[in-house]
Amino acid sequence: MKIICIGRNYIEHAKELKNPVPEKPVFFMKPDTALLQKNNPFFYPEFSNEVHYEAELVLKISRNGRHIEEKFAHKYFDEIGIGIDFTARDIQAECKKRGLPWEIAKAFDQSAPVGKFLPKSQFPDLNNINFQLKVNGEVRQDGNSKDMIFSFGHIIAYVSQFISLKTGDLIFTGTPEGVGPTAINDHFEAFIEGKKLLEFNVK
Numbered sequence: 001m002k003i004i005c006i007g008r009n010y011i012e013h014a015k016e017l018k019n020p021v022p023e024k025p026v027f028f029m030k031p032d033t034a035l036l037q038k039n040n041p042f043f044y045p046e047f048s049n050e051v052h053y054e055a056e057l058v059l060k061i062s063r064n065g066r067h068i069e070e071k072f073a074h075k076y077f078d079e080i081g082i083g084i085d086f087t088a089r090d091i092q093a094e095c096k097k098r099g100l101p102w103e104i105a106k107a108f109d110q111s112a113p114v115g116k117f118l119p120k121s122q123f124p125d126l127n128n129i130n131f132q133l134k135v136n137g138e139v140r141q142d143g144n145s146k147d148m149i150f151s152f153g154h155i156i157a158y159v160s161q162f163i164s165l166k167t168g169d170l171i172f173t174g175t176p177e178g179v180g181p182t183a184i185n186d187h188f189e190a191f192i193e194g195k196k197l198l199e200f201n202v203k
């Protein structure tokens with residue numbers, strides 16, 4: 001499986017990182033080795049001094065597809081969860097400055113903690129899903145899918161023009177504002193509509 005991540009999908013987050021608001025989705029990938037499941041601890045990597053959290057809604061792809069039309073995109077995912085797109089912001093800044101790819105800042109081992117998924121059918125409106133990240137019991141990010149620049153359907157249609165989607169792939173759909181640094185001993189809890197779906201410690 002592969003993990004596809006959308007960057008800059010919330011206007012307020014694009015602004016906080018001083019990035020332009022994109023006209024097309026920006027995406028990058030993480031390998032399966034980035035996945036961190038079952039609420040296992042995240043081990044702070046030695047190569048960075050500035051790892052940031054980005055809480056994101058995550059789609060689980062349920063059918064193989066390519067060149068998917070936006071109007072049919074809803075048939076290609078059946079579960080929604082929440083995950084953290086951990087980013088070595090110091091390394092990413094260095095890569096951006098030199099015009100290099102971001103892989104080492106984004107795709108490292110354990111950089112994609114993912115919690116439990118909920119059936120898509122539980123959500124009356126996919127364009128109105130509340131999600132929240134608490135670190136050490138304090139709310140750090142509070143988002144709603146209505147603030148996405150590109151909808152789930154648009155993302156699936158766009159990405160599948162270039163890269164075939166396969167059953168079991170995950171799509172991280174972008175983070176709202178409020179990203180920030182993490183540190184050893186932090187305790188993460190992530191929620192969709194008040195349900196805690198992900199919880200882990202940083203070691």
Ligand code: MG
Nearest residue numbers: 054085174175
């Ligand atoms: Mg992200």
